[in-house]
Amino acid sequence: MERPVQPVLKALVISPDEALRRALCARLVRLGHRSQPMGSSAEAAAWLASGMQADVVLAALPQPAPDLAGDCARLRARTANAGLPVLLLLPAPDDAQRTAALEGGADDCLAHDVGDALLAARLGRIAQACLRRAGCQARLQRQRAILDHIGDAVFTADADGRVVEANRAALRRFGAPGGGPFGQPLEAVLGLGPGQLGQADRLWLRGADGRGFWAQASGSRWAEAGRARTTWVLHDLTEALRHQRLRDEFLAGVSHELRTPLTSVLGAVGLLASGVAGRLPDAAQPLVAAAQRNGERLGRLIDDVLDLTKLEGDRLPLHCRPQPLAPLASEAVNAAQAYAARAGVQLALRCPPAASADAARWPAVDADRLLQVLANLISNAVKHSCAGQTVHIALMEDADGQRIEVSDRGSGVPAAFRPQLFEKFAQAEGSVQHGHGGTGLGLHLARLLVQRMGGRIGYAPGAGDVGSTFHVWFPTATATAPAGSGAAARTGASS
Known part of the structure; x- marks a missing residue:
């Protein structure tokens, strides 16, 4: 097997003995490496502190240094390479001296007359470690550069919600003048805790300069050495x-x-x-x-x-008040009768007899806007029904509110299109070709209106994927906050 090419090391050779120092430098050159002779560890530390770099330190001493641990620490503190290898060479080290050298911070302890083969092998291991370290540093620098060139603010928090990492955009927008956000609770930096960041599609945040802006937050959880981490990306929605x-x-x-x-x-x-x-x-x-x-x-x-x-734009006023839904459902059906008759479709309304009896169970809705929603759902059902079929409109009550369902036995909504059903300008493929074309705004408007009134709108396929059932549900006025108190903020976040 072909041996891998070993990289050339730059060795910092330290020895108070000039003859020993020269001999060691000559051996290193003979083994294919470069050397930089130094007379003492203090001189070597100053050389490193000036910005020079070395891959390994060879300290050839007449006897173990009294403060070897301090010497190793000072050398490593003067260079960007915190793991700078230190090889100690002694005249004839015994086990006790080797133990003391390792405990003192050296990576190995060899004899002055160590053979070229052993010295070359030891330096080869260090060279391979340098390659791996350089590769890791290059990857880290690349990842850091990518992170810092992301325009969105990115924070990483620990399991306690404290900031452990932030990119340049995050520091620029949220970094305090007296220091960065590191170690601070995420809530102190952003004004919102981790639990609040994932609750809404749109958040109002305030930067370190005091200016507020709308942002979208997305978080991902991961683990580092068994410790939980969450990375949050804050996308500025201003533009x-x-x-x-x-x-x-x-x-x-x-x-x-x-x-x-x-x-x-x-x-x-x-x-x-x-x-x-x-x-x-x-x-x-x-x-x-x-x-x-x-x-x-x-x-x-x-x-x-x-x-x-x-x-x-949250500029459409709604006039919500508690009222029964049965008369509104009946009015919507009557208004759609002529349109259904032209299509040859029947409309059937079913309301429970006591649906309007208990005023305490009436939802708070805007009558005109609910009629607009029902007109859209009924006309869609008629449009997708064949002549002779019946569209069923049903009012139902549950423990917390009232629900209106509009069901047809048409072709239904394709499964692939259902996630986009209530999006703006969304139209199922083939709708226009089959004469069902429209603007794609009706269901989107219905969703926004229902949400503004504090309700929910949804869809369910018919049995065997034949037909469709759309429903709107509104809580009773006593079970929800007054209209406009929080629904508008939720609508703005979801639209």
């Missing part, structure tokens, strides 16, 4: 929120500009359809009806965009 605000303001401006001419167009088309300008030819009537129908659809789209902009 993303600014872009979102600009986009929303643009959409709102465009929507407002579209609304005025659209209102005039719909008014004119409506007058034509009503015959105010005279009876239309038979061939023109379906064209006017199509123009009116699509104009109304465009109007609903504009309303959706405006509502979305206000909701995501």
Whole structure:
């Protein structure tokens, strides 16, 4: 087997005996290494302190130094290599002298007349250790450089929640002028404890300069030598929120500009359809009806965009008050009857007889916005049902609130699409081709509105993955905080 090429070591040769020092340097050169002679450990320490580097120290002494441990410590303290190997060479060391040398901080103790083969082998082991150490240092430096070039603040905390590591961005934003955050509780640095960081999608943090900003926190747990560690990455959302605000303001401006001419167009088309300008030819009537129908659809789209902009900017006022859900469910069904009839779909409403009897069990909701949510769920169910099928709307009560379900027996939602169901502009693949296309805003708006009213919205596939059931649930007014007290913050975090 071919022997690996040994790296060349730079040896710091220390000996008060000049002849011994020269002889040892000559041997090192003969073995393929470099040497730097020094007359004493103090001279060697000063040389290292000046920024010079060595891979190994060979101290050839006439007898063991009285303070060998101190000499080794001083040498290692003067260099970046905290593990600087020290080989002690004595005239004829016995076991007691070797033991004293090792206990004093030397890595090995050899005789002055040690053979070249043994000395070369010992230096070879040190050279391999230097290679491994250099590789480890290079990896550590690379990882540190990567960590420091991450724009997000990164903290690592121990099991007690105290900061043990932080990258450059974290120190720049949260480092105190009098010292870094190391050893401090994470809560003292960020204003929030580890338990609070993982509870919301969006957090309000304040840097060391006193300026606050929205951030997103993600944590990962790991272990180091059996000790628990958690690394937190804090992503500053300031720029993303600014872009979102600009986009929303643009959409709102465009929507407002579209609304005025659209209102005039719909008014004119409506007058034509009503015959105010005279009876239309038979061939023109379906064209006017199509123009009116699509104009109304465009109007609903504009309303959706405006509502979305206000909701995501927390500028949409809600007027929540305790009220029974049964009349609202009945009103939503009645409003959708004409649309369902055109599709040949039946609507069936089921409410428990005593659903509205106990006022103490009424949820606090905004009636108009709940009707908007139910209209969206019912129209979606009708749109995905075949002629002759029935969409079932059911009101149910449980111990803590009331629930409305809208079920159909259509094709259902593909399993791969379900995680995106309530996201903005989300549409299942094939919806447009099958005539089910829309803006992809309806369910997203429904989710935001339900959350703002303190409720929950969800989806469940029908039996055998045939059909769909959407539900909204609201707690009773006595079981939840007043509307707007915390729901808005949760909505902002999840939207």
